Amino acid sequence: MEYQDINNQKVPDFKATEINSVNFGDSFRTFGSILIRNLIDKKIIDEIRFNAENAYEKADELSKKGRYLGTQFKDFGHLEAKSGGIENGKTQIYNMFCNSRIPSLYKELLGERIMILTRNSLPRRQHPHKYNPPTPFHQDASFLGDPGLIINSWIPLNEAGSDAPGIQVVLRPENKIHNESNFKVKTPTTYEEIDISRNTYFSEITPNLLWAPIMTPGDVLFFSHLTIHRTYLTDSMKLPRISLEIRCISA
Ligand SMILES: O=C(O)CCC(=O)C(=O)O
Secondary structure, X not given: OOOEEEOOEEEOEEEHHHOOHHHHHHHHHHHXXXXXXXXXXXXXXXXXXXXXXXXXXXXXXXXXXXXXXXXXXXXXOEOOHHHHOEEOOEEHHHHHHHOOOHHHHOHHHHOOOEEXXXXXXXXXXXXXXXXXXXXXXXXXXXXXXXXOOEEEEEEEOOOEOOOOOEEEEEOOOOOOOOOHHHHOOOOOOOHHHHOOOOOHHHHHOOHHHEEOOOEOEOEEEEEXXXXXXXXXXXXXXXXXXXXXXXXXXXX
């Protein structure tokens, strides 16, 4: 399998037609992440985006009137999974996920039976200048623990990484929680607590390991609970982005 070479950086950037469960696993083991373009039907993404944008608009109105919508919304930009829509009584974002190729791509790494971690599988909005702040460099394991491989499907509903905030990953597989000793007493709940960028280990991460792909609706970036990542935000970005985080573990 060929990894793309962009500006002398090898990156795991593939078309949906190039990928199967085995090379998905290879890329994950080599880089700790993989981007697959055009993996999800854009029509379904459009429907979910429409529902989610309406839900955020309503939430903003309530919030402006002084209603407290909880720390999940205020600090992290999350709304409930059903904000993406309900279809035949089922949560549309999970339907979309289960009917996509993603569960079959996970087979090599997670086996035949997988479970969605519904408490950690939600829409998220990132605006370049307002609302919740961007996430710092972190590992999801700092708040999810290390119960075995957890794979996150990060699915932008808008263009992400150019005019709107994207996501940046460190292109290497990780095998431990780097700042675990800080969490002996308390599970971290704030960005300050999960921030890994002041960890001495972080000085090993050279710029050629950082990757912030520009993504369009239908593309999916996969990374694990150990992959180091953050929101990618530049001064020139003007637009907000809504994305889905859908996390799965072997059942
Ligand atoms: O969407 C973002 O900007 C950050 C998402 C993130 O940190 C995550 O999915 O763990």
